[in-house]
Amino acid sequence: MSERRFRAETLAIHAGQIPDAATGARALPIYQTTSFVFDSAEHAASLFNLQTFGNVYSRLSNPTVAALEERVAALEGGRAGVAGASGMAAEAMALTTMLQAGDHVVAAGALYGGSVTMLAVTLHKFGITTSFVDATAPDAFAAAMQPNTRAVFAESLGNPSLVVLDIAAVAAVAHDHGVPLIVDNTVPSPALCNPITLGADIVVHSATKYLAGHGTTLGGVVVESGSFPWDNGKFPGMTEPSPGYHGVRFFETFGDFAFTMRCRMEGLRVFGAALAPASAWQILQGVETLPLRMERHCSNALKVAEFLRTHPAVSWVNYPGLAEHPQHALLTRQMSGASGLLAFGVKGGPARGVSFIESAQFMSHLVNIGDTRTLISHPASTTHRQLDDAQQLAAGVKPDMVRISVGLEHIDDILWDIDQALSAATK
Amino acid sequence: MADDISTLRRILRSSRTIAVVGLSAEWHRPSYFAAKYMQAKGYRIVPVNPRYDEVLGERCYKTLEEIPFSVDIVDVFRKTADVAPIAASAVAIGATCLWQQLGVLNPEADALARSAGLDSVLDRCVKIEHARLFGGLHWAGVNTRVISARRPVQ
Numbered sequence: 001m002s003e004r005r006f007r008a009e010t011l012a013i014h015a016g017q018i019p020d021a022a023t024g025a026r027a028l029p030i031y032q033t034t035s036f037v038f039d040s041a042e043h044a045a046s047l048f049n050l051q052t053f054g055n056v057y058s059r060l061s062n063p064t065v066a067a068l069e070e071r072v073a074a075l076e077g078g079r080a081g082v083a084g085a086s087g088m089a090a091e092a093m094a095l096t097t098m099l100q101a102g103d104h105v106v107a108a109g110a111l112y113g114g115s116v117t118m119l120a121v122t123l124h125k126f127g128i129t130t131s132f133v134d135a136t137a138p139d140a141f142a143a144a145m146q147p148n149t150r151a152v153f154a155e156s157l158g159n160p161s162l163v164v165l166d167i168a169a170v171a172a173v174a175h176d177h178g179v180p181l182i183v184d185n186t187v188p189s190p191a192l193c194n195p196i197t198l199g200a201d202i203v204v205h206s207a208t209k210y211l212a213g214h215g216t217t218l219g220g221v222v223v224e225s226g227s228f229p230w231d232n233g234k235f236p237g238m239t240e241p242s243p244g245y246h247g248v249r250f251f252e253t254f255g256d257f258a259f260t261m262r263c264r265m266e267g268l269r270v271f272g273a274a275l276a277p278a279s280a281w282q283i284l285q286g287v288e289t290l291p292l293r294m295e296r297h298c299s300n301a302l303k304v305a306e307f308l309r310t311h312p313a314v315s316w317v318n319y320p321g322l323a324e325h326p327q328h329a330l331l332t333r334q335m336s337g338a339s340g341l342l343a344f345g346v347k348g349g350p351a352r353g354v355s356f357i358e359s360a361q362f363m364s365h366l367v368n369i370g371d372t373r374t375l376i377s378h379p380a381s382t383t384h385r386q387l388d389d390a391q392q393l394a395a396g397v398k399p400d401m402v403r404i405s406v407g408l409e410h411i412d413d414i415l416w417d418i419d420q421a422l423s424a425a426t427k
Numbered sequence: 428m429a430d431d432i433s434t435l436r437r438i439l440r441s442s443r444t445i446a447v448v449g450l451s452a453e454w455h456r457p458s459y460f461a462a463k464y465m466q467a468k469g470y471r472i473v474p475v476n477p478r479y480d481e482v483l484g485e486r487c488y489k490t491l492e493e494i495p496f497s498v499d500i501v502d503v504f505r506k507t508a509d510v511a512p513i514a515a516s517a518v519a520i521g522a523t524c525l526w527q528q529l530g531v532l533n534p535e536a537d538a539l540a541r542s543a544g545l546d547s548v549l550d551r552c553v554k555i556e557h558a559r560l561f562g563g564l565h566w567a568g569v570n571t572r573v574i575s576a577r578r579p580v581q
Binding site for chain 1: 454562
């Protein structure tokens with residue numbers, strides 16, 4: 001009998017959560033507990049030896065958090081997932097579990113500012129170096145590969161550059177060198193893009209954004225495809241006895257979810273950036289409506305982009321959902337929509353852009369994205385402020401760039417607020 | 428090969444005795460992990476390995492044919508190339524399922540088992556599938572693909 005392949009709308013509601021075994025509760029219970037009892041000393045030993053599946057301590061695993069992990073893994077078409085306290089926690093967990101001193105990363109230049117800092121400063125401090133390359137050029141990734149390269153890192157849709165990564169081409173470059181491609185899929189969300197189906201090996205998310213969708217809760221998730229050959233000789237930490245977990249050989253023992261287990265037992269256990277069960281529950285309330293919300297975010301953003309491109313006060317618009325965008329064809333090949341994120345410049349330079357932001361009535365000036373509310377910001381003076389001018393340009397941040405995360409208000413009201421703020425800014 | 432949820436559930440529900448061919452006595456080996464797990468879930472584990480007399484508190488047999496009682500599942504932790512004769516032995520002793528472990532996928536053995544009326548599972552871990560279908564694996568964040576409005580029942 002062939003098995004039903006459920007669609008994203010169904011997985012967003014059901015994956016990872018069946019009625020509670022103990023109580024029959026249909027909705028997901030919040031297991032608000034630090035710890036879980038052992039049935040016996042033997043049971044405890046089996047759990048610590050990872051010979052049985054179960055919960056010990058909520059820093060390692062928690063049934064409410066697990067529902068989120070499985071749901072995002074299912075939406076991404078991955079084998080397994082592990083959550084962290086934020087998107088940055090998830091990204092740090094993936095990178096520090098995979099890499100060690102002496103290793104090298106090839107990363108897209110157009111990245112979220114915090115990711116640039118993690119690679120260029122924080123990991124560098126521990127002897128891991130990164131080459132940043134043009135995210136639109138798969139050849140640039142190939143040219144930057146070194147014998148000690150152990151990962152390629154990029155965003156499927158750059159924030160706020162909106163650069164579209166050619167996932168299949170960059171995955172091929174990574175695989176030619178025997179290393180995994182890690183894709184930050186936060187901006188499109190799994191409703192619009194599944195990097196694993198295009199060849200990515202690891203996907204990371206800030207679940208704070210579209211996955212949660214309501215701007216109330218921080219969280220992050222790492223998903224693994226289950227198909228990377230960790231035994232290719234380049235990842236002894238996956239194949240040799242783990243000094244971090246009493247000699248377990250992760251790949252031999254857990255096979256296609258070995259990386260997730262290693263993130264859990266070495267990363268979460270040691271660094272402790274675990275997601276709170278109440279936060280996982282809050283995020284899951286949002287995930288249930290993810291595909292529905294993304295349709296509206298995309299259609300609203302396209303209307304905003306079309307409005308701005310003919311507006312007399314606007315100098316440029318960057319939205320890959322527009323047909324004239326140079327990467328529009330690549331976007332439509334890989335994604336079912338261009339997300340709610342777009343960027344534009346106000347004629348007259350950065351001061352006019354700041355004035356636009358300050359003239360908005362209900363569009364909120366803050367640095368999150370993926371909220372129900374329309375959000376606006378000036379990246380050069382906020383999210384990317386820690387980068388110097390050259391790094392800002394490499395990250396796709398122009399001095400006059402205004403970023404909009406188009407929300408779910410009525411499109412006529414959004415266009416009205418943009419128009420009146422532009423008028424006020426250019427008076 | 429059997430790979431859908433209802434068939435795997437039927438195999439695991441209707442079986443009580445699992446002969447584990449190639450079971451190691453070393454605690455950190457995958458075969459030991461799997462057999463210990465299934466033993467804790469109430470299955471009788473029958474070790475088959477010429478290197479040992481006893482594993483997991485059960486007498487260890489040199490061959491499947493030596494086992495003096497009936498066996499439901501023959502669970503194979505051997506190289507793919509070595510599985511065909513084990514499949515023939517599984518048929519000969521009247522087992523109901525030939526289960527080739529993760530990374531073990533011998534099509535000849537699969538065909539032999541199926542033509543004799545046995546269920547045949549390839550490239551799957553008996554422990555992981557049990558935990559996937561009857562609870563446990565979801566706690567590790569693994570995509571179980573179980574979509575259901577019923578409580579998990581073994």
